[in-house]
Amino acid sequence: MSKAMGSRYSVETSKESREYFEYVKDLLDNEVVSEMKKFRHHYSTTCYQHCLNVSYYNYIVCKKLGLNAKAAARAGMLHDLFLYDWRDEPRKKGELPHGFTHPRIALENAKEHFELGKVEEDMIIKHMWPLTVKLPKYAESYVIVMIDKYAAMLEFGVHCKNVLSNTVSNIKHKKAA
Template sequence: MLHAIGSGKELTKMQYYALVSDILEDEAVQRLQFFRHHRFTTRLQHSINVSYYNYLICRRFHWDAVSAARAGLLHDLYFYETDAYERKEMPGQKSHSAYHPEVALENAKMRFALNPRESDMITKHMWPMTKAMPKYKESYVIVIVDKYVAALEFCALGFRRMKRYVWKKSAASENS
């Protein structure tokens, strides 16, 4: 079953899935499930979350929802642990926030044909950390959605884990 955080809808049964299934079925994209992202989720799940909400917002405004969905899945297509990069960061080296969109774009271009809007969305999703401003309205959407989804993932999933921890502690103290 494929879901986006905060949505109870099964994404494989929606028009959305038909637009992105080739990306989701790609072996490199599937490898993202093995990388932790925003502490409580995987990079694949984060990308699905961003993709789906990008799609919904852009579709609502009659903008390029297809490019929004596809770029959302590819915006974090890099294969290294974020923490490891940040520990190696040296003076003059780009921060992870500025560097990974470039890596994601190169990885995406190797696997998929991208239109200019998708490329802009991938490279500018960390704006203003990336110096160049977004060129398209859909690029501004991904900037906002990426941050919103990260907050949801961190807070919602962290809250669930905390709730389970408290539940186990209270159950253990009742049994003692």
């Protein structure tokens, strides 16, 4: 069962998420997309979970704004389809850091495996704006820029909660011993 962090709804089974799930089901079932489960992204969050978080909240916001919610859901799930742990990859001399380069890699991978529309392409390649320099072309692209940052903060918050919880548990355990 998949669930976006902070959401109480399963993306597969809840009636609230039915339309969203229909838009991304083929992506969630795809072997290449599932590969993202192997790579850590923000702290203990996998790249797959991060993309699911971005996809789900991107869909919700774009739907509420009357924008292309289907493109938002699909681009969100593919926006970090780079398939490596960026912490382990040595940078070549003169190469820009991961934050600047991975949108292009994700777009290339997404185009290789899926049919994308212009809005989806722009959302994937521009999701790191202003690092990507070129302005997003569509309103949906601006939304994913914000949602990606929101998801990263949410993931950091979950990480902090887990660290704090473990610390408190260890202190209690030491006092009891």
